[in-house]
Amino acid sequence: MAECVELIYDGGIAEIWLNRPKVLNALSRQLMDELNEAVADVTRSNARALILAGCGERAFCAGADIKEFRPIATTVDARAHHYRRDVCSAIQSLSMPTIAAVHGYTFGGGMALALPCDMRIASDDALFALPETALGTFPGMGVTVRLPQLIGRSEAMRLIFTGERIDAAEALRMGLVTSVVPRQALIDEARRWALRISENAPLGIAYARESIARGERMPLAEALKVETDLNMFMDTTDDYAEAARAFVEKRKPRFMGA
Known part of the structure; x- marks a missing residue:
């Protein structure tokens, strides 16, 4: 039974919930493995839309689990490590439309998970950041490829190079999110979009x-x-x-x- 990810089917809509709210849904190896399994399950299903969301009041996903940070011996080991964890390409390859419903802290790997989704709805309390360059690395999981395509090269470099935090209004201005709604309306809005999409061909x-x-x-x-x-x-x-x-x-x- 999955412990870190919850998969729900409601009619033609699938919902995947990151479920480690006590640690702001940080991306542990276990969570990433379970997320891969959940996406694979959705791929085999008859769902017509997918919503990706985070449990808890404080965060969609605050990024990688700091407790699991460790040096990796070789470049080959590092590639295997990251490819195993990267579910973003699988999300982007789904045949159905995907909607990320993000709130609170959406940092690092949290942003990486939202980017391959077709649409991103943010609550008005959402905060976005890519802090990796302050942690001795730079964003992976497709961020340096997808983000410039979405918001343009200059804005992407600004976020990646500075690690600056931006709020939902700024994210909307630069095209990072599709819409901003009050926190209490976030999931209902995502479900409304998913339902409307699922009614089409x-x-x-x-x-x-x-x-x-x-x-x-x-x-x-x-x-x-x-x-x-x-x-x-x-x-x-x-x-x-x-x-x-x-x-x-x-x-x-x-x-x-x-």
């Missing part, structure tokens, strides 16, 4: 995500061709036909993901 969403992801890595002409090819494929699906029938019959479509 799952294949359409999945291929839209693929088009966006592939387009970021391609020249414009190639990206447009990928979009066109995927869009033409969607026109052959049962869900597309169902949407047309529903429009004529003046009812909500019943999408089956086929």
Whole structure:
């Protein structure tokens, strides 16, 4: 039974909760292992959206567990150590939309977990920081790749180089989060978004995500061709036909993901 991560399914929505509130949901090896297992479970499920959140009042995740800091003998050992712990690529590779609901301290590895999510909702008490350069290292888990893509090179360097703490309003200004809501409304807002998304065509969403992801890595002409090819494929699906029938019959479509 998982001790550090809670996985909940509610209809078509999956929720993963980091559950070490006494230590601000710090990322221990056990938590990371359980998080990997939870994401793998979601991958095998029929969920249409995923919410990632943190238990407790004070933090989404305050970063790595300082108690487990130790020197690592070789570069090879270090690579194995970090690749085993890095679940961010698995989150980003999910076929369903992902929403990070962050509150309180969202530092270091906490920010790293939120970045691969498609959307980030912050409570008005959220604080963000990347303190790694003050701890003898620099952010990993994809931060130096994903953060510049999200907020631009200059703003990313500012946060990474200085370790500065920013509040939710500043995070919204720079595009780090999609919206800011009162603390008591955070999870309800995330669930509202997830429910709205889950009512739409799952294949359409999945291929839209693929088009966006592939387009970021391609020249414009190639990206447009990928979009066109995927869009033409969607026109052959049962869900597309169902949407047309529903429009004529003046009812909500019943999408089956086929």
